[in-house]
Amino acid sequence: MENRLTIALGQHTDRGRKPSNQDFHGCQIPTGAMLDLKGIALAMADGISSSDVSHIASETAVRAFLDDYYCTSDAWSVRHAVERVLTATNGWLHSQSQRGDARFDKNRGYVCTLSALVLKADRAHLFHVGDTRIYRLNDAGLEQLTHDHRLWVSPEEHYLSRALGIDETVELDYRSVAIRPGDLFILATDGVYEYAETAFILQCCRECAEDLDEAARRVINHALDNRSRDNLTLQIVRVDSVPRDTTPDFHATIADLPLPPVLEARASFDGYTILRELHATSRSHVYLAEDPDSGERVVLKLPSIDLQQDEDYLERLLMEEWIARRVHSAHVMRAGPQTRQRQYLYTVTEYIEGQTLKQWLNDHPQPDLETVRDLIEQISKGLYALHRMEILHQDLKPDNVMIDTHGTVRLIDLGAARVAGIEEARTDVDPLALPGTALYMAPEYFMGEVGTARSDLYSLAVLTYHLLSGRFPYGPQVAKARTVAAQRNLKYQSVLDDERAIPAWVDETLKKALHPNPDKRYQELSEFTYDLRHPNKAYLNKTRPPLLERNPVAVWQGISAILAAAVVYLLVR
Template identity: 45%
Template sequence: MIFASDLSLSVDQHSIAGVKPRNEDCIGVRIPDRETLQLKGAVAVIADGVSAAEAGKEASEACVTNFLSDYFCTPDSWSVKNAAQKVLQALNRWLYGQSLRTLNDDKGYVCTLSILVLKSTQAHIFHVGDSRIYLYRNGELEQVTTDHTARVDAERTYLARAMGFSPNLDIDYRVLEVQAGDLFLLSTDGLHDFVPHSQLRERLREAAQTPFQGLAADLLQTALQAGSDDNLSCQILRVDSLGLRDADSCCRELSRLPFPPPLEVGQSLDGYRVDRILHESARSQVYQVTDMETGERAVMKTPSLNFVDDPAYIERFTMEEWIARRVHNPHVAGLVPCKRARSCLYYLTEFVPGAPLSRWIRDNSRSDIHRVTRILEQIVKGVRALHRKETLHQDIKPDNLLIGNDDHVTLVDFGSCRIPGVEEMYLPIERERALGTASYSAPEYVLGAKATTRSELFSVAVIGYEMLTGHSPYGEAYEKAASPTALAKLKYTPAYHHNPMVPVWMDGALKKALQLDPRRRYDSFSEWLQDMTYPNSRLMPDSALPIVERNPLAFWRTLSGILLLTQLATLLWLLHLLR
């Protein structure tokens, strides 16, 4: 992966109890190493324990220390919003649970919380309560958070939202574009309630261009002299440089390794012998190779020479290896580390014995429905392994699924994956938007709408339909439908029209997953698999539908049983006559 920015920050922070006997505020900053800084960003956290809650100090310390720890433990592929919100939801539930357990002791684990995450060229702000975050830029000071307070009268207010207040956390989130020279101030009410906005602006103006170590402590002393009767805390972060690289610099790094030439069976590259050519296209080549030192088999993917001067293509190709390294699941092809220095651009994944699912479909048309559901369960496990990393595959199709003789299924090829956490990172070249295969992609891809996990569900459901019937759910016209009008003319064909052994309730599950409007599909894969395995009465058609269409399997079993009884009765009658 290429890093196109190198964020540089200056930090100053201070926290004191003030006139109170103990300090219930808590502050923390973490600026990680360069790679983690690129992937996760730098984080500043400030929390103010609610004085009316006996465990306010414990709550603020838990929020700051645990967020700074847990946020950096989330997957690198997660977006800042997803990672932070998941950590905050867990922290909030823990605080609320602690309050419930100590209810009789009048100990409430409640605090305000404001978080600043600086990643690449963006500032991500999370906020609940009445602590604040300010942005100073070009001589102007702006409060970028909103106080969550409600006024009782002209002099009194109370906190309306905070961490630990309720099991369901309502936290503000916003994103700001960052410029070099920006200065962020995080503070608790012991400071900003006693130092006027204009005075804060003037003090920060001094820090915008000069070293400002000690300014945080000076601001707190100013608030104390103004009569602050609360704990006081503040943090100051200045963006010294974004360290943005230009396109030429990024292209040079992306082109550091040359493209390998097309390989033939028997040739070797870096100690890997080509045993078989698995796939060749205009975009890449895939080979089955053997490590000549160890005898281990692997799969090598190389870029196509057609894109040797395309930096966006190269960036996406290198991203495939990055994804494979981070996903560990028996139904996803894993990365094989290169044991020797690479002389050119390629990567290795584990060798999976088996054939593409497309071939299996051709050889097993109208397969047993129970076998199909077992295969679909494995596909879903592989896809959900990517989703847990907040990664969309975006090209789920039979050719990208390998099935072994034991029906074990493995998902391969990460060339079209979308990763929100990576998209947040600055890149001076336009990223390549690789799309999947039209016949298996959800309509939102064609219409330019945002793809979600429901889009992936559509693709898996198309595969399920094809495994059961050998046909496409909307026919050949689906591939050509490129507008809302064309899509509106499509008509779903029930699976049991192609394969009478498909129960109506199973077709109902397929039909719901294959809705052209993503809002009408299932919310989750698990719900869909449940309905694919067990009849859901809500998916049944009108009772007037003949039983042969409602449940063909039951119909033919019943009819066969009746015919068998009839034949036995006839046989007994003939034997009786012969006596």
């Protein structure tokens, strides 16, 4: 079996007994890295007979899906990319209807059903709205994977309850299923599945296994013979092979390029002049270099000798530059220019003149609250830029934050980042690998769970807490809490102390952001940074000191008066 996703495809459409064909279908099978990162996409749309422009809606929906899906970011998951594309398509179709008479009658507008199938790595992603259908062949016959959005008025009369273009927004059904070689998927309009028996469809697929186009034609002709009164469209997809892994671009680079030697100052390396070593660890050697052609200074990151045989590490090293080339933010490091063919395995990123947040904190051990707010807000902007691309940093700590000479804060070291689109394409993920530094990692990582944007938010809150106090909210206990019960017993240590002027409501903000349960944290980075600067009314009421602390003399005087009154009452009785 070859290490690529391959399919066999059969398609056919017919207007049937209608004067025109309002159905539209299509398939896109890319090559190379695009096949691994985006997969194979198929779509089928069915117009509605009450509309004279429904055929335009069908064609537009399918073409827009197949074209625009492949223009979305490689970092996005299939679901996020498709939903963004189809939401935009739905908005366009609805706006076209609103410009004409169809604004008074939805059934005469730019409306159609849509079923789409994206095959990527070892999974099939299904998107559906309307009453076209997607089936999968199994031992019991054809399994319907989609649900018809029909509202029945009577046994004879029904209408679509959901479709593209009907409303300003569209609610798409989504489903993901595992695939393996030999799996057969069928996309069909109601003109086919209501008039072709399952047994006949399966017979055609078996008899025409080498020519699925012929199988689709036979099924449609059979439906016509059974007096189908609608347009008829059928797509048959057979999965012939599923890849063992789907990051061949990284693996090919690792296999093709030799590992670099240890470098010295003033050495010439791959066209660069090495100026000096910035730092060396057990994981990598980092050098400041200059491009003689442009005079630009860049940072070269080379794998350490100890890890040169670790393919997972080398892949993460290349991933770091891959991400930096796709995220555009003033608060995330940029990749270096691609000006020459590389002869060795290394990465090139921009040189940021400045110091790490760790060094800055050594120089400023007790930063004031306003300075901390400014730093955290800039870091959050970098995280937001990553999250918008469905990328988690996963290793936020002072060492991985740079402050340049202008005071701009930049996120660096993206080697532990999790890219939704790449992770979705993997077939050999190690769920036990911890991505970051224990003191800054969210508790859910130690439970073996996959991180979310709220995991990065937790790390940002730990960083905030540490900048304000020099301590950590739970000490080293988080890494030891590997059960729900243990995490429930984690005790938050207040950031407030006698040495720093920190409002009590800031402590409450941190407490919420640092909750062991991600569902009880802030939902968005912006909510956290806003509450760091603006007193939340709920926290103001909650953090008001009790009367005993505010005026203990009055409390005890009141208690004494109550006791005296009780004694008098008892004596009178």
